[in-house]
Amino acid sequence: MKVGYLGPRGTFTEQAVLKISDISETIPFKTIWEVINSVNIGKTDKCVVPIENSTEGCINITVDSMIFDTDLFIQGQINLPIEQNMIINKAAENNEIKKIFSHPQGLAQCRQFLQKNYPNAETINVNSTADGGKIIKSSNEPCAAIGLCSIAELYDLKILHKGIQDNNQNFTQFAVLSKNDTTKSLDSQKISIAFSTNNSPGMLCKILNLFEIWNLNMTKIISRPMRNKSGEYVFFADLETNNSPVDIKNCLSMVKRKTSFFKNLGSYPVYDYR
Amino acid sequence: MKVGYLGPRGTFTEQAVLKISDISETIPFKTIWEVINSVNIGKTDKCVVPIENSTEGCINITVDSMIFDTDLFIQGQINLPIEQNMIINKAAENNEIKKIFSHPQGLAQCRQFLQKNYPNAETINVNSTADGGKIIKSSNEPCAAIGLCSIAELYDLKILHKGIQDNNQNFTQFAVLSKNDTTKSLDSQKISIAFSTNNSPGMLCKILNLFEIWNLNMTKIISRPMRNKSGEYVFFADLETNNSPVDIKNCLSMVKRKTSFFKNLGSYPVYDYR
Numbered sequence: 001m002k003v004g005y006l007g008p009r010g011t012f013t014e015q016a017v018l019k020i021s022d023i024s025e026t027i028p029f030k031t032i033w034e035v036i037n038s039v040n041i042g043k044t045d046k047c048v049v050p051i052e053n054s055t056e057g058c059i060n061i062t063v064d065s066m067i068f069d070t071d072l073f074i075q076g077q078i079n080l081p082i083e084q085n086m087i088i089n090k091a092a093e094n095n096e097i098k099k100i101f102s103h104p105q106g107l108a109q110c111r112q113f114l115q116k117n118y119p120n121a122e123t124i125n126v127n128s129t130a131d132g133g134k135i136i137k138s139s140n141e142p143c144a145a146i147g148l149c150s151i152a153e154l155y156d157l158k159i160l161h162k163g164i165q166d167n168n169q170n171f172t173q174f175a176v177l178s179k180n181d182t183t184k185s186l187d188s189q190k191i192s193i194a195f196s197t198n199n200s201p202g203m204l205c206k207i208l209n210l211f212e213i214w215n216l217n218m219t220k221i222i223s224r225p226m227r228n229k230s231g232e233y234v235f236f237a238d239l240e241t242n243n244s245p246v247d248i249k250n251c252l253s254m255v256k257r258k259t260s261f262f263k264n265l266g267s268y269p270v271y272d273y274r
Numbered sequence: 275m276k277v278g279y280l281g282p283r284g285t286f287t288e289q290a291v292l293k294i295s296d297i298s299e300t301i302p303f304k305t306i307w308e309v310i311n312s313v314n315i316g317k318t319d320k321c322v323v324p325i326e327n328s329t330e331g332c333i334n335i336t337v338d339s340m341i342f343d344t345d346l347f348i349q350g351q352i353n354l355p356i357e358q359n360m361i362i363n364k365a366a367e368n369n370e371i372k373k374i375f376s377h378p379q380g381l382a383q384c385r386q387f388l389q390k391n392y393p394n395a396e397t398i399n400v401n402s403t404a405d406g407g408k409i410i411k412s413s414n415e416p417c418a419a420i421g422l423c424s425i426a427e428l429y430d431l432k433i434l435h436k437g438i439q440d441n442n443q444n445f446t447q448f449a450v451l452s453k454n455d456t457t458k459s460l461d462s463q464k465i466s467i468a469f470s471t472n473n474s475p476g477m478l479c480k481i482l483n484l485f486e487i488w489n490l491n492m493t494k495i496i497s498r499p500m501r502n503k504s505g506e507y508v509f510f511a512d513l514e515t516n517n518s519p520v521d522i523k524n525c526l527s528m529v530k531r532k533t534s535f536f537k538n539l540g541s542y543p544v545y546d547y548r
Contacts, residue, residue: 031397127397127398169502221507227441231493
């Protein structure tokens, strides 16, 4: 089983991949879109991508690719605690840190810490937390990267502060995606669906009422702009499935009838490592 | 009137600032958080920040800062069409482009174009679309930046492709924020509110029913993770205000009573330049 993930080595997604059994090969890709597309075009059998961070929210590109670009299904969700660390290069050991590199998510998750402790340092977006380590390693300026401690090992750098994320309960949900249709497995913990109403007032409310009628608990709702239709939204929702398979089936078929767009993204278990 | 904005010069936000009259000085800041905080600490009187892009959706940091970090009010919304352009440096005029630099939003808005036309080029996140121009100017490698045409002028670079955004109706909503309380001005076009329910099933539906009862049209709803309470959400909603001021007042006071957290972010006009 070939598994694609958001690389390079040393990222949080790589940690999530290590939780999956039955892997023959792991293949890192540079962007989330390339990871997801690798399954679509048969380069990999499965992939692992971040879908939501507890502090920063939805990872838009993951959700959009699932809704608009591919017909993949969620096989499972992996929740990992995210500890962000400040890693410094040689020059920063005795000098004031001038620049701090990380993925935009890494910088966002430590924003309050950075504002308080490094108000004068410039924060710089890079493609991954691991890339930050690579960049500061080759720099003569005093700079820092934010990410996993393993980045320090990987590039022989020093860890200055551990656990600098603003929220101590910071965690990320990763989704395992493949072409295997999981929509029929109605005895799993969670269902994800995407739907769009035809933008008439009160329609969203009517759909949520359907979940109420069949007693399905909606645990998340995210609105995303409908591609190429400005002002219209697609909703991405998670439902808890303590109900009978018949109720779930009836509810979803009613939701499908009452929406202008409907996609069942799969029914799947949650693996919580917090 | 001092107005803060997301700089440096040459960004889309600067274009939005130019639509405001009554400005004595414009002050660029490096991050959205610093822009918003500049009003909070009295360094500026007003600020202009992006709040949503029609392709990429909500700008999380803007919405979160308004909900959790400050008590600013929306004074008005400015809608600007966003044309993304590919700008190249000297080395790229006769060689294959190796690297493409832009703000994550710029890269995301042109993702399909880049996948199709530059599948082998590396895309690199930088802090602003204008920063991309600055970086490629000083590089000897063949590279490109994505952003406003004015970046090409600013750094004496060549425009290779115009209008490369995937969605031709691509536009960004900018919010003008200040300490001036606009919640009482009930004759404006739009109201933005933030609220949280106590996470019991069906509560969101009950709140949306209130909008139905008083005939307020909800034009947007975004869920954001509640800070420091994992699994709980805050909803950010836009309401259209064609209703009588009394209806609006009654509806919002009922929403406030039925929610565990409520914040009125202002009632304001929309300036549409599309």
